[in-house]
Amino acid sequence: MHDKHNENVDSVSEEVVVAIPTMIFCIQAMTDDVLTAQNSALWDAWLEKYVNRLTADIADVTDVAGADIARQCVMNANNPR
Numbered sequence: 001m002h003d004k005h006n007e008n009v010d011s012v013s014e015e016v017v018v019a020i021p022t023m024i025f026c027i028q029a030m031t032d033d034v035l036t037a038q039n040s041a042l043w044d045a046w047l048e049k050y051v052n053r054l055t056a057d058i059a060d061v062t063d064v065a066g067a068d069i070a071r072q073c074v075m076n077a078n079n080p081r
Contacts, residue, residue: 030038061067 058064058067
């Protein structure tokens with residue numbers, strides 16, 4: 001029986017195997033400054049998204065202290081000591 005799924009997996013696997021040496025070369029060729037700049041940009045983007053999410057989470061909150069207590073209760077219920 002012809003399995004289209006396995007055929008797709010095989011072609012993806014071959015593409016990955018071919019791409020890995022190129023990726024390794026690119027990583028090895030990076031200078032510390034380039035790597036630091038790329039990492040900094042990724043962190044900046046992630047932090048911006050996180051701040052936006054937190055801002056949206058508290059947009060309608062009028063009782064900040066109450067919201068913090070509720071947050072702590074949920075956190076402690078899910079992460080007991």
